[in-house]
Amino acid sequence: MTKLIWTAGAFAALATPLAAQGELNVYNWSDYVAEDTISGFEEKTGIEVNYDVFDSNEVLEAKMLTGSTGYDVVVPSIEFMARQAQAGVFAEIDKEALSNYGNLDPEILEVVAVNDPGNTYGVPYMMFTTGIGYDVNKVSERIEADKIGSWDMVFDSETAAKLADCGITMLDSPSEMVAPALNYLGLDPNSEDADDLEQAKELLLSIRPHVRYFHSSQYINDLANGEVCVSVGYSGDLLQARDRAAEADQGIEIAYAIPREGAQVGFDMLAIPADAPNPEAALQFIDHILEPEVSAAITNYVYFANPNTAATEHVDAEVREDPGIYPPDETRAKLFSLKPHGARFDRSLTRAWTEIKTGR
Amino acid sequence: MSALLNLSRAWSGRALVVAVPILWLGLFFALPFLVVAKISLSELAIAMPPYLPLAEWADGALNIVLNFGNYLFLLSDGLYIAAYLESLKIAAISTLFTLLIGYPMAYVIAMARPDRRNLLLMLVVLPFWTSFLLRVYAWIGFLKSNGIINNMLMALGITDAPLQLIQTDFAVYIGITYTYLPFMILPLYANLSRLDRSHLEAAADLGARPLTTFLTVTLPQSAGGIVAGCMLVFIPAVGEFVIPALLGGPDTLMIGRVLWDEFFSNRDWPVASAVAVVMLLVLIGPILLLRRAQAREEG
Numbered sequence: 001m002t003k004l005i006w007t008a009g010a011f012a013a014l015a016t017p018l019a020a021q022g023e024l025n026v027y028n029w030s031d032y033v034a035e036d037t038i039s040g041f042e043e044k045t046g047i048e049v050n051y052d053v054f055d056s057n058e059v060l061e062a063k064m065l066t067g068s069t070g071y072d073v074v075v076p077s078i079e080f081m082a083r084q085a086q087a088g089v090f091a092e093i094d095k096e097a098l099s100n101y102g103n104l105d106p107e108i109l110e111v112v113a114v115n116d117p118g119n120t121y122g123v124p125y126m127m128f129t130t131g132i133g134y135d136v137n138k139v140s141e142r143i144e145a146d147k148i149g150s151w152d153m154v155f156d157s158e159t160a161a162k163l164a165d166c167g168i169t170m171l172d173s174p175s176e177m178v179a180p181a182l183n184y185l186g187l188d189p190n191s192e193d194a195d196d197l198e199q200a201k202e203l204l205l206s207i208r209p210h211v212r213y214f215h216s217s218q219y220i221n222d223l224a225n226g227e228v229c230v231s232v233g234y235s236g237d238l239l240q241a242r243d244r245a246a247e248a249d250q251g252i253e254i255a256y257a258i259p260r261e262g263a264q265v266g267f268d269m270l271a272i273p274a275d276a277p278n279p280e281a282a283l284q285f286i287d288h289i290l291e292p293e294v295s296a297a298i299t300n301y302v303y304f305a306n307p308n309t310a311a312t313e314h315v316d317a318e319v320r321e322d323p324g325i326y327p328p329d330e331t332r333a334k335l336f337s338l339k340p341h342g343a344r345f346d347r348s349l350t351r352a353w354t355e356i357k358t359g360r
Numbered sequence: 361m362s363a364l365l366n367l368s369r370a371w372s373g374r375a376l377v378v379a380v381p382i383l384w385l386g387l388f389f390a391l392p393f394l395v396v397a398k399i400s401l402s403e404l405a406i407a408m409p410p411y412l413p414l415a416e417w418a419d420g421a422l423n424i425v426l427n428f429g430n431y432l433f434l435l436s437d438g439l440y441i442a443a444y445l446e447s448l449k450i451a452a453i454s455t456l457f458t459l460l461i462g463y464p465m466a467y468v469i470a471m472a473r474p475d476r477r478n479l480l481l482m483l484v485v486l487p488f489w490t491s492f493l494l495r496v497y498a499w500i501g502f503l504k505s506n507g508i509i510n511n512m513l514m515a516l517g518i519t520d521a522p523l524q525l526i527q528t529d530f531a532v533y534i535g536i537t538y539t540y541l542p543f544m545i546l547p548l549y550a551n552l553s554r555l556d557r558s559h560l561e562a563a564a565d566l567g568a569r570p571l572t573t574f575l576t577v578t579l580p581q582s583a584g585g586i587v588a589g590c591m592l593v594f595i596p597a598v599g600e601f602v603i604p605a606l607l608g609g610p611d612t613l614m615i616g617r618v619l620w621d622e623f624f625s626n627r628d629w630p631v632a633s634a635v636a637v638v639m640l641l642v643l644i645g646p647i648l649l650l651r652r653a654q655a656r657e658e659g
Contacts, residue, residue, distance in 0.1 A: 056625070058624060058625040058626070058627065059624050059625070061627055062623060062624040062625075062627050064408075065407075065408050065409060065410040065627060066408075066409060067408045067409065083406055086406055087406050087407050087408050087410070088407075088408055089408060172625075174625075211610070212527070213527055213609070213610050214610050225506075227504070227505055227506070343404055343405065343406055346626070346627075347404065347626070347628060350621075350625060350626035350628070351437070351439075351626075353625075354439060354618070354621060355439065357610045357611075358439070358610065358611050358613050359610070359611045
């Protein structure tokens with residue numbers, strides 16, 4: 001199913017939805033709402049929702065910079081949203097129209113305001129960490145226990161070599177794979193220095209032969225089915241893989257670790273394109289998401305933490321107490337967030353990424 | 361006077377007939393190509409759209425800035441040249457496979473009883489009734505680690521562990537050969553069905569064995585069909601994106617994928633456009649070959 005969603009995402013990039021009166025076009029990440037999030041909004045407002053999905057910030061950005069996408073609500077990560085806002089992609093959020101805006105955690109609003117001054121263009125939707133999901137049995141058969149829960153699993157070529165036969169996968173995103181590599185090397189994950197990038201590239205090339213594929217959503221099913229055994233991915237996606245494996249009951253046990261060296265924490269933002277056909281409906285939709293029960297239901301379903309203080313009491317205890325979803329303080333201290341890149345560094349970064357992916 | 365009128369009427373009629381295809385070409389080929397060529401000469405920027413305009417009015421003067429840096433970048437970086445060469449290689453090998461499989465099929469259809477030919481041709485075209493994407497997807501089901509082929513091989517005891525079939529160049533060859541086969545069979549059939557059978561009888565009467573007849577009579581006469589079929593497969597296969605993206609591995613380097621990456625992942629429209637322009641230039645040779653083959657077929 002994820003494979004189908006992936007294709008839908010990739011090829012939806014080529015289609016433009018048509019917006020009419022009373023319709024709302026939402027473009028969100030795959031597997032990122034609860035089962036009743038959309039239908040609940042449709043029932044409440046009578047607005048018909050067209051829901052499309054993508055699985056990488058880069059694909060979303062390509063569409064946004066083209067313009068006239070026909071979407072009313074899109075969900076970029078904060079560092080991508082900051083750059084797109086510079087290009088004039090987004091309309092300012094009318095906070096007066098959002099009756100539930102006060103539910104948002106002021107501390108988190110402050111953190112995202114570093115990239116979005118005054119919280120002008122985006123409303124935080126969910127938070128995630130980029131860590132490692134792994135098949136507990138296969139991994140502990142192959143490597144020492146002290147390597148588990150460390151970036152050594154994928155970045156140490158000796159350890160990665162032992163795991164290669166059961167399958168390692170990585171996200172197909174230059175920014176989100178190079179940053180942890182820099183961090184692993186003890187460098188600033190937001191460095192734009194050419195030498196630092198070169199070192200990160202060397203590191204990734206050294207473990208490249210052990211990587212089965214680079215993809216940003218396929219690993220959810222593959223990990224759950226036992227096709228692969230170690231995936232660098234988004235916290236909620238990997239926790240969904242854990243649940244799917246448990247449901248299938250085939251003896252596969254998946255665990256998620258925020259590696260002890262530190263990992264990226266990210267924020268996905270609800271934003272309204274400047275040329276959205278139906279901005280009023282978009283605001284209604286964002287306000288619907290900010291309802292404590294709605295936010296909590298999404299978190300309970302997709303295992304991403306929400307920034308909604310009023311929602312916390314509605315979140316299931318087992319989700320709230322899961323360190324992979326709501327990390328404890330000592331883990332939190334090691335987390336880093338990404339900043340937007342300059343255009344010139346971006347070209348060197350993506351160029352290095354192509355070299356890493358193709359292994360040449 | 362009336363002769364002049366007739367002449368001008370005839371001329372305008374002819375102009376109209378020619379104008380339609382020219383307009384079509386202009387609107388749907390030349391114009392988009394010029395837009396792409398224009399973007400390939402501009403500079404990357406964080407804007408909507410993400411490149412700087414070529415021409416700008418400044419102080420009452422028109423400033424045109426052409427940036428050939430994108431082309432120099434393609435040449436200076438080994439990746440792009442490697443991707444073009446790899447695409448040509450993958451397309452050429454897949455074309456050879458389609459020819460080896462398609463020729464016997466076209467031959468059998470052309471030699472079949474006339475009342476059966478239509479049925480056989482329909483069977484060749486039948487796969488087009490389902491979506492191209494679904495047909496490529498079906499191959500994922502065949503080739504993946506716990507897919508049909510691997511399960512069969514393991515059940516028969518031929519292998520112990522699943523073979524890595526998907527995410528390899530081999531899977532890309534299969535995908536291209538499978539999806540493009542009809543484009544090989546149809547022109548070959550058109551050519552072979554016009555083959556004069558009396559030549560074959562004459563060869564037999566003169567004592568040639570079937571193999572000799574095939575090599576000296578049938579094969580040379582079908583050369584036009586072979587070239588047409590090969591080019592119809594080869595030209596689109598060079599720029600193929602979907603098949604390498606779904607069946608190929610991360611190291612399957614094809615220009616269609618590089619183009620997608622430049623455009624969607626790197627948001628670098630100028631370089632993506634330059635890649636597209638160069639791809640067209642690379643394909644001019646095979647396209648001319650196809651034109652010559654078609655001209656010979658008609659003449």
